[in-house]
Amino acid sequence: MFPELNNILNSTPDSFKSSDFILVSDRQADASFLIHHYLSFYLRAGCKVCFLGLVQSFSHYSAVGQRLGVSLAQAREKGQLVFLEGLKDSIGAILQEESSQGTQHLSYLRSPGAGLKGLFRFVESSVRQNGDHDDGESWGPPVLLIDDLSVLLSLGVTVGAILDFTLYCQATMCTELQGNMVILVRCEEEDADDDEEGANLLQRGLVHQCNLALHVEGLPTGYCRDIHGQMQVWWRQSGETMYNPRKTFHFKVHDKGASFFARGTSSAVL
Amino acid sequence: MLLDVLQGAEPGGFILIQDTVKCTGRGILKCFINAALKRGEDVHVLGFEASETEVCAGLDRSCVQKLHFHKGFPDPLGWMCRSSFTVDQLTSQHITKLIKDSQHAKAPVLVIDSLSLVLRHHDPVVISQRLQVLRKGGDIKTIISLLHSDLHLHGVVGIVSQLASTVISVAPANNEHHAVATTTRRSKSGKVMQEEEYFNVSEDMTLSVQAKLRQHGHVQKEQKVAEADPASNLTFNLRLSEEERKAKEKLALPFVFSKEKKSALLRPTPGSGRIMYEPDANDDFDEEDPDDDLDV
Amino acid sequence: MAAPVRCMAGSSSRSNTTSFQKKTRSKLVSIPGTRPSVRSSSRSNTTSFQKKTRSKLVSIPGTRPSVQNGQLLLSSGVSSLDYVIGGGLAVGTLLLVEEDRYDSYSRMLLKYFLAEGVVCGHELFLASARDHPDEIMQELPSPIMDEVASLKISEGQPQPSDPENPDTMKIAWRYQNQPRVQTALASSLRFGHYYDVSKTMEPELRQTAKCHSFYQLQETPVTTGSSPLPSPYHALLKSIQTVIRKEGFDGSTPQSKTRNVLRLGLHSLGSALWGDDVCCKDNPAHCHALSTFLYALRGLLRTSLSVAMVTVPSHLIQNRAVMGRIIRLSDTAIALESFRGSEKETNPLYKDYHGLLHVRQLPHLNCLSCEGPDTKDLAFKLKRKQFTIERLHLPPDLSETVSRVSKTELAAGCGTTATGNKHLDF
Numbered sequence A: 001m002f003p004e005l006n007n008i009l010n011s012t013p014d015s016f017k018s019s020d021f022i023l024v025s026d027r028q029a030d031a032s033f034l035i036h037h038y039l040s041f042y043l044r045a046g047c048k049v050c051f052l053g054l055v056q057s058f059s060h061y062s063a064v065g066q067r068l069g070v071s072l073a074q075a076r077e078k079g080q081l082v083f084l085e086g087l088k089d090s091i092g093a094i095l096q097e098e099s100s101q102g103t104q105h106l107s108y109l110r111s112p113g114a115g116l117k118g119l120f121r122f123v124e125s126s127v128r129q130n131g132d133h134d135d136g137e138s139w140g141p142p143v144l145l146i147d148d149l150s151v152l153l154s155l156g157v158t159v160g161a162i163l164d165f166t167l168y169c170q171a172t173m174c175t176e177l178q179g180n181m182v183i184l185v186r187c188e189e190e191d192a193d194d195d196e197e198g199a200n201l202l203q204r205g206l207v208h209q210c211n212l213a214l215h216v217e218g219l220p221t222g223y224c225r226d227i228h229g230q231m232q233v234w235w236r237q238s239g240e241t242m243y244n245p246r247k248t249f250h251f252k253v254h255d256k257g258a259s260f261f262a263r264g265t266s267s268a269v270l
Numbered sequence B: 001m002l003l004d005v006l007q008g009a010e011p012g013g014f015i016l017i018q019d020t021v022k023c024t025g026r027g028i029l030k031c032f033i034n035a036a037l038k039r040g041e042d043v044h045v046l047g048f049e050a051s052e053t054e055v056c057a058g059l060d061r062s063c064v065q066k067l068h069f070h071k072g073f074p075d076p077l078g079w080m081c082r083s084s085f086t087v088d089q090l091t092s093q094h095i096t097k098l099i100k101d102s103q104h105a106k107a108p109v110l111v112i113d114s115l116s117l118v119l120r121h122h123d124p125v126v127i128s129q130r131l132q133v134l135r136k137g138g139d140i141k142t143i144i145s146l147l148h149s150d151l152h153l154h155g156v157v158g159i160v161s162q163l164a165s166t167v168i169s170v171a172p173a174n175n176e177h178h179a180v181a182t183t184t185r186r187s188k189s190g191k192v193m194q195e196e197e198y199f200n201v202s203e204d205m206t207l208s209v210q211a212k213l214r215q216h217g218h219v220q221k222e223q224k225v226a227e228a229d230p231a232s233n234l235t236f237n238l239r240l241s242e243e244e245r246k247a248k249e250k251l252a253l254p255f256v257f258s259k260e261k262k263s264a265l266l267r268p269t270p271g272s273g274r275i276m277y278e279p280d281a282n283d284d285f286d287e288e289d290p291d292d293d294l295d296v
Numbered sequence C: 001m002a003a004p005v006r007c008m009a010g011s012s013s014r015s016n017t018t019s020f021q022k023k024t025r026s027k028l029v030s031i032p033g034t035r036p037s038v039r040s041s042s043r044s045n046t047t048s049f050q051k052k053t054r055s056k057l058v059s060i061p062g063t064r065p066s067v068q069n070g071q072l073l074l075s076s077g078v079s080s081l082d083y084v085i086g087g088g089l090a091v092g093t094l095l096l097v098e099e100d101r102y103d104s105y106s107r108m109l110l111k112y113f114l115a116e117g118v119v120c121g122h123e124l125f126l127a128s129a130r131d132h133p134d135e136i137m138q139e140l141p142s143p144i145m146d147e148v149a150s151l152k153i154s155e156g157q158p159q160p161s162d163p164e165n166p167d168t169m170k171i172a173w174r175y176q177n178q179p180r181v182q183t184a185l186a187s188s189l190r191f192g193h194y195y196d197v198s199k200t201m202e203p204e205l206r207q208t209a210k211c212h213s214f215y216q217l218q219e220t221p222v223t224t225g226s227s228p229l230p231s232p233y234h235a236l237l238k239s240i241q242t243v244i245r246k247e248g249f250d251g252s253t254p255q256s257k258t259r260n261v262l263r264l265g266l267h268s269l270g271s272a273l274w275g276d277d278v279c280c281k282d283n284p285a286h287c288h289a290l291s292t293f294l295y296a297l298r299g300l301l302r303t304s305l306s307v308a309m310v311t312v313p314s315h316l317i318q319n320r321a322v323m324g325r326i327i328r329l330s331d332t333a334i335a336l337e338s339f340r341g342s343e344k345e346t347n348p349l350y351k352d353y354h355g356l357l358h359v360r361q362l363p364h365l366n367c368l369s370c371e372g373p374d375t376k377d378l379a380f381k382l383k384r385k386q387f388t389i390e391r392l393h394l395p396p397d398l399s400e401t402v403s404r405v406s407k408t409e410l411a412a413g414c415g416t417t418a419t420g421n422k423h424l425d426f
Helices: A003-009 A033-045 A058-068 A074-078 A087-096 A106-111 A117-128 A157-177 A201-211 B002-007 B024-039 B052-056 B063-066 B092-101 B115-121 B124-137 B154-161 B214-224 B242-250 B259-266 C003-030 C055-061 C080-086 C105-120 C133-138 C143-157 C202-205 C229-247 C291-303 C320-329
Strands: A022-025 A047-053 A080-085 A139-146 A180-187 A210-216 A229-235 A247-255 A256-264 B013-019 B042-049 B068-073 B107-115 B143-150 B168-171 B181-186 B192-201 B207-212 C063-065 C072-074 C094-098 C121-130 C141-143 C197-202 C211-215 C264-265 C306-313 C334-338 C355-361 C377-380 C387-391
Touching: A003 A033, A003 A106, A003 A256, A022 A033, A022 A201, A022 B068, A033 A047, A033 A058, A033 A074, A033 A139, A033 A180, A033 C355, A047 A058, A047 A087, A047 A117, A047 C387, A058 A074, A058 A157, A074 A080, A074 A247, A080 A087, A080 A117, A087 C003, A087 C229, A087 C291, A106 A117, A117 A139, A117 A157, A117 A180, A139 A157, A139 C063, A157 A180, A157 B115, A157 C291, A201 B143, B002 B168, B002 B192, B002 B207, B013 B124, B013 B154, B024 B042, B024 B063, B024 B107, B024 B143, B024 B192, B024 B207, B042 B052, B042 B092, B052 B068, B063 B168, B092 B124, B115 B124, B115 B143, B115 B154, B124 B143, B124 B154, B181 C063, C080 C387, C094 C105, C094 C229, C094 C291, C094 C320, C105 C121, C105 C133, C105 C141, C105 C197, C105 C264, C105 C306, C105 C334, C105 C387, C121 C133, C133 C211, C229 C264, C229 C291, C291 C306, C291 C320, C320 C355
Parallel strands: A022 A180, A022 A210, A047 A080, A047 A139, A139 A180, B013 B143, B013 B168, B042 B068, B042 B107, B107 B143, C094 C306, C094 C334, C121 C211, C121 C264, C264 C306
Antiparallel strands: A210 A229, A229 A247, A247 A256, B168 B181, B181 B192, B192 B207, C063 C072, C141 C197, C334 C355, C355 C377, C377 C387
């Protein structure tokens, strides 16, 4: 986890907001480093984590997790981490092999129009079964992490189906079980008439539902080796208040973490 | 005008609150619910997107028993088979049955939160027809609904807006503590009234309208932050002391005449040359072709 | 038979790699911040992103570990391209090449990729819809063997300088630790080979490599039922999976054979000859066919010792969103823009080059970040013995009148393309 990001968001593994829906999005940049942050954050906090890794293999997250100080393999063995390896399981479903008929959670691959009900059931069952710690304690509040949700659009699932899925996940995880949700969505370029089905529509729908939106983009002035991009933090309290503060930070990702600084205060500049 | 709409909902009305990512409309929706409760009306809320606790937070405690919340939220599509109200049940028969089940003296107010989820699953044409049937049915006094306008095609938002008698669009203002509401009200005779106002929603769900937006200059005034005085922190003095200022004002500028002299100059003096001109045949001005001698 | 030639190529490449690995092994230890993993990879043979232990490094010819994160890399055949994409292609990843307008340079890159596979002794899989794979194989450029041979000879000679540290300088020792200034973007560790484009590879050398091919026009269409993938892609995916399983690239067959890497070259996916209408219509019937195929291919690659290079005619794809999705589904993505036929051909600024190279995406695998290139303004030129990729230099302005050339055309985006105003006028 990144200590500077914890300071910005005012949270630590010992005390963080529950029932939080955090949306991480990017546009022509890569925000997956934030997923690694949240994965190590919640594992350190002792929460039960359900991770839908739809675009990378388990060993990728494991290797990065080692550098950030958590062992994913151990967490998986202990039952703290439930990891869905989307890539590995999907080949069977796409090629329609008999052995994969049993996997209901990947039903969206076999028939993309069907929706994500099967995937939701998988999520629900994995957070409800509360296996115990070694010393008899149960894990902390459940957390759902998804990397990344917009790849489902490439597989033919509609935006509406994905928004329904996230609504159900929010209802179960955040409202009922008082847990958290972190979802990564990768957006496309902004277009003039942007009301068509696409990742931008999906992102807008999710922003309506979320409590905290982190949006990562490249610098508007171009490529820079020392500043990898800018991140906009948008605190959205649920519903009524008009004032939803937004702040922008610059960041640089390095081997063992990421550093965040206010605009114009990069060490390369000062 | 926003407050008028809030206070007096005419029967058969359909109030549509449109919001976007930048500014949420749920606050105004809750103000409407609160106002209806305070007026003593029964309110039925079809909650699809937010939980009951979230919607009821901040509402007037004393009238809460007149609020009937139909739990769509944890399971609006029936996946878990434990919802009391699903999206498919937004039909006139069903709603009429719901209302008759909870007996009321007069027709209640129906609140839909939100219409976006319904439109995602059903044909917009079918939904508009159903809403119209509900409006005209007589069982419901008013329908108030929330719609996320940036989640649908422009055409779909247009259909629903056309159905509504009042459309309130919320947008963020430059000011942090207010937002801008554009209210468009269409009366039965076809007359349209439109107004833009700043508003604020307080903790107990009361709406306060701050100021009416007349023209853009008003907006500029609101956002003027105290600017730093540029004449400070200089090595030379740009300011004027009181005496200096008075002396400056007393100074007679060269071509500024006193009032008497001005009026004297403006009075026409008799006997000054006058030019009398009468156009004759050679001066035939053709307005369309001022340069008729040009050979271009 | 082909044995003598094979031995030379094979053993020289092997000896090349072992000697290079010796270098990198010592360098690995001395670089702070990276460490080889101690975890044994023998527990699960299915994933390829295991930090290979030292004994396993030697067994795969033509590969070397990355100095940044210990991943196994192999050469794309073009050493300057290897440098631009971070040292080489990581095993288990997908390289996407957006074709130039006439498919001349992208096809060249594909041939370099396959030729490198032949020289290193890797297995090949080539799929094409337009030209028969055998025709493409016959056009492979010939490797410049005397360089390879001379390296072997020089290995045998005793080193006059300190054998442990060949980099020590005798006279200019104060400059020993200064980083080398690199103008040409060539990696200092040569683990790739050079090819002579004017000659084609000897048939004996070519036949030493095992090549599987898939030619779309000859495949019988199979009804795929309700699969999300339409027929040609389904058949191609099935064929790739069969090859991977049969030859044991996913670790399913026992360890009797020495491990090898499979190089997949897929030419012009998305074109009409693959039965896909994504190139001609704004709203194609199967708009998710290509992206579903790439997703499944990514899954296959991650669970096997293989690398894929896919070329896509992106200049024909009408829908911008589709291209964005395809790029995000690949690991490394580059685009070639050739000057032939465009107005840039006569532009004096570009007279030294054949086209521009855009790096659309670089992978961060098994690590949070990796070093990107210094600049994104890259141009390429195909010379007889080398495909060079260089930083785009503006030639000196020797005209008598001052001409302000607009830099907007030249400023390529960032990694992270420029989202705002490009008209920065200094």
